[in-house]
Amino acid sequence: MRLPARPEAIPTVRREVELHALRLGISDRGLADLKTVVSEACTNVVRYAYEGEEEAGPLEVEFTPVADSVKVVVRDHGCGIAPKPDADPSLHMGLPLIGALSSRFVLSSERGAGTEVEIHVPLAGQPEPAWVVDA
Amino acid sequence: MRLPARPEAIPTVRREVELHALRLGISDRGLADLKTVVSEACTNVVRYAYEGEEEAGPLEVEFTPVADSVKVVVRDHGCGIAPKPDADPSLHMGLPLIGALSSRFVLSSERGAGTEVEIHVPLAGQPEPAWVVDA
Amino acid sequence: MKPFAIGERELGPRRLAIEIRGELDMAVADQVKARLRSAMAENDEIVVVLADCEFIDSTGIATLLLARNAFAERDGRLVLCEPTEQVQRVLAISGLTNDEVVFDSLEAALSRS
Amino acid sequence: MKPFAIGERELGPRRLAIEIRGELDMAVADQVKARLRSAMAENDEIVVVLADCEFIDSTGIATLLLARNAFAERDGRLVLCEPTEQVQRVLAISGLTNDEVVFDSLEAALSRS
Numbered sequence: 001m002r003l004p005a006r007p008e009a010i011p012t013v014r015r016e017v018e019l020h021a022l023r024l025g026i027s028d029r030g031l032a033d034l035k036t037v038v039s040e041a042c043t044n045v046v047r048y049a050y051e052g053e054e055e056a057g058p059l060e061v062e063f064t065p066v067a068d069s070v071k072v073v074v075r076d077h078g079c080g081i082a083p084k085p086d087a088d089p090s091l092h093m094g095l096p097l098i099g100a101l102s103s104r105f106v107l108s109s110e111r112g113a114g115t116e117v118e119i120h121v122p123l124a125g126q127p128e129p130a131w132v133v134d135a
Numbered sequence: 136m137r138l139p140a141r142p143e144a145i146p147t148v149r150r151e152v153e154l155h156a157l158r159l160g161i162s163d164r165g166l167a168d169l170k171t172v173v174s175e176a177c178t179n180v181v182r183y184a185y186e187g188e189e190e191a192g193p194l195e196v197e198f199t200p201v202a203d204s205v206k207v208v209v210r211d212h213g214c215g216i217a218p219k220p221d222a223d224p225s226l227h228m229g230l231p232l233i234g235a236l237s238s239r240f241v242l243s244s245e246r247g248a249g250t251e252v253e254i255h256v257p258l259a260g261q262p263e264p265a266w267v268v269d270a
Numbered sequence: 271m272k273p274f275a276i277g278e279r280e281l282g283p284r285r286l287a288i289e290i291r292g293e294l295d296m297a298v299a300d301q302v303k304a305r306l307r308s309a310m311a312e313n314d315e316i317v318v319v320l321a322d323c324e325f326i327d328s329t330g331i332a333t334l335l336l337a338r339n340a341f342a343e344r345d346g347r348l349v350l351c352e353p354t355e356q357v358q359r360v361l362a363i364s365g366l367t368n369d370e371v372v373f374d375s376l377e378a379a380l381s382r383s
Numbered sequence: 384m385k386p387f388a389i390g391e392r393e394l395g396p397r398r399l400a401i402e403i404r405g406e407l408d409m410a411v412a413d414q415v416k417a418r419l420r421s422a423m424a425e426n427d428e429i430v431v432v433l434a435d436c437e438f439i440d441s442t443g444i445a446t447l448l449l450a451r452n453a454f455a456e457r458d459g460r461l462v463l464c465e466p467t468e469q470v471q472r473v474l475a476i477s478g479l480t481n482d483e484v485v486f487d488s489l490e491a492a493l494s495r496s
C-alpha cells in the first residue's frame with residue numbers, strides 16, 4: 001500500500017490492515033494492538049517524515065503473515081529520525097507503545113533518506129505488562 | 136565491552152570508544168558526534184532497560200570500524216522499548232539525537248528480552264542539518 | 271465501525287458531557303481540539319464519554335490530555351469515562367489510569383468532583 | 384579531558400555564575416541538580432558558564448533546562464553562556480539556541496537581563 005502521507009491516510013491504513021488481519025483469524029486483543037501500533041507508526045510518518053517539504057511524500061505499508069504473528073512494515077522516504085523542535089506537543093509515546101504492544105520491532109533510520117519500522121504483532125495479542133497488572 | 140548498567144558506566148564507555156576512534160584518525164566533529172550518540176544510547180540502557188529490577192543488568196558495547204565510518208552497537212537484556220511513566224522527566228531527545236548525528240541507525244527491541252541499537256557515525260562527522268544552518 | 275462524531279449533553283450548569291464516537295486519531299484531532307476549546311470557554315467541568323470511542327492512539331490521548339492541562343490552569347476539570355477495551359488498554363500501558371483522570375462511569379466521574 | 388567540577392563566582396547581589404568543568408551527563412547530573420537548587424534558593428539570576436564543559440548530552444541539557452523552568456516559575460532567570468563546540472552543536476540540533484537561553488559570552492548573557 002502506498003499513500004500520500006497525510007492525516008486521512010492513517011485511518012485508511014488501519015482499515016486495510018484490519019481486513020487482512022481478520023482473514024488470518026486474529027484475536028480481538030491482537031487486532032486492537034495491531035491497529036494501535038500501525039496508527040502510531042503511520043502518524044510518525046505523517047507528522048515528521050516530510051516536515052518542511054511542500055508536498056507530502058509517500059507512506060508505504062506492507063503486511064505479511066509470519067507464523068503466529070503478523071509483520072507490518074511502515075516506511076517513508078523522508079528525513080530520518082531527527083529532533084523536531086517545531087512539532088506540536090506530543091506525549092512521546094509512539095515508539096514506546098509500539099514496543100509494548102508488539103513482540104518485537106526493528107526501526108531503521110537513514111539520515112536524509114527515510115525511516116522504516118518493522119513490527120511483529122502476535123495474533124493472540126500481547127499480555128498486559130507487569131506494571132498494568134500490578135496497578 | 137560489558138559493564139553493569141549504572142550511571143558511572145556512561146563516561147567509561149565514552150572514554151573507551153574515544154580511544155578506539157582516535158586510532159582510526161576520526162575528525163573532531165566525528166568524535167564529538169560519536170561520543171554524543173554513545174552517551175545517549177548508554178543512558179537509555181542505564182535509565183530504562185532494567186527499571187524495577189533489583190540489580191543493574193549488563194550494558195554491552197561493541198565497536199567496529201566500517202569503511203569511512205565506525206559502527207557502535209549498544210545492547211541490553213532488559214525490558215525492550217516500552218513506556219516508562221515513572222521515569223524522571225526527560226527531553227525525549229535521545230533517539231532523535233542519535234538519528235541526527237549518525238548516518239544511519241537500527242534499533243531492535245524485543246519485548247521482555249532487550250534492546251539493541253546499531254549506530255553508524257562517519258569519521259568526518261555529520262554536516263549540520265538544514266534547520267541549524269538556516270537559523 | 272462507527273463513523274466519527276462528537277456529541278454534547280448538558281449535565282447541569284457549566285457542566286458538559288462530550289461524547290466521542292468512532293476513532294480518535296490525528297485525522298480528527300483538530301476537530302476534537304476545537305470542540306473542546308469552545309466547550310472549555312463555557313463550562314467549569316467536562317466529562318469526555320468514551321463509551322462509543324472504538325479506537326484511540328497517542329495523538330488522540332494527547333488531544334484530550336493537553337486540553338485537560340490547559341483547562342486545569344484556569345481551574346477547570348476535564349475527566350474521561352467509560353473507556354472501551356482498546357482505549358483502556360492504551361491508557362493503562364501509557365501509565366495514565368492511576369491519575370484522577372479516567373473513570374468507569376459517568377456517575378463515578380461526577381462524584382469525584 | 385578535564386575532571387568534572389562545579390565552580391561558583393558571585394557576579395553581584397543575588398547574581399551568580401556557575402561554571403561547569405568537564406563532562407555533564409547522567410553520571411554527574413544529580414550533583415549539578417543539587418548545586419543549582421541551592422544556588423536558586425539564594426539568587427535571582429544564574430549564568431551557567433560552559434566554557435570548560437567539554438561534553439554534554441540530552442541528560443545534561445535536561446538538568447539545566449528543568450532547573451531553568453523551575454527557577455522561572457518563581458521569576459528567577461537562568462541562562463547558559465560560552466558553549467564549547469560540542470555543546471553548541473547538541474543545543475543547536477535540539478532546537479534550543481534561538482530561545483533566549485544560550486549566549487556567546489557572559490557579558491551578552493547579563494546585558495539581556
Ligand SMILES: Nc1ncnc2c1ncn2[C@@H]1O[C@H](COP(=O)(O)OP(=O)(O)O)[C@@H](O)[C@H]1O
Pocket residue numbers: 044045048049050076078079080081082083084090091092093094095096115230231328
Ligand atoms: N518517520 C519519522 N521520520 C522522522 N522523524 C521521526 C519519525 N518517527 C519518529 N521520529 C522522531 O522520533 C521521535 C520519537 O518518536 P515517537 O516516540 O514515536 O514520538 P512521538 O510520540 O513524540 O511522536 C519523534 O518525536 C520524532 O522526532
Ligand SMILES: Nc1ncnc2c1ncn2[C@@H]1O[C@H](COP(=O)(O)OP(=O)(O)O)[C@@H](O)[C@H]1O
Pocket residue numbers: 095096179180183184185211213214215216217218219225226227228229230231250441
Ligand atoms: N534501552 C531501553 N530499554 C527500554 N526502554 C527504552 C530503552 N531506550 C529507550 N527506551 C524507551 O524509549 C523512549 C524513547 O527513547 P529516547 O528518545 O532515547 O528517550 P528519552 O530521551 O526520553 O530518554 C524512552 O523514553 C523509553 O521509554
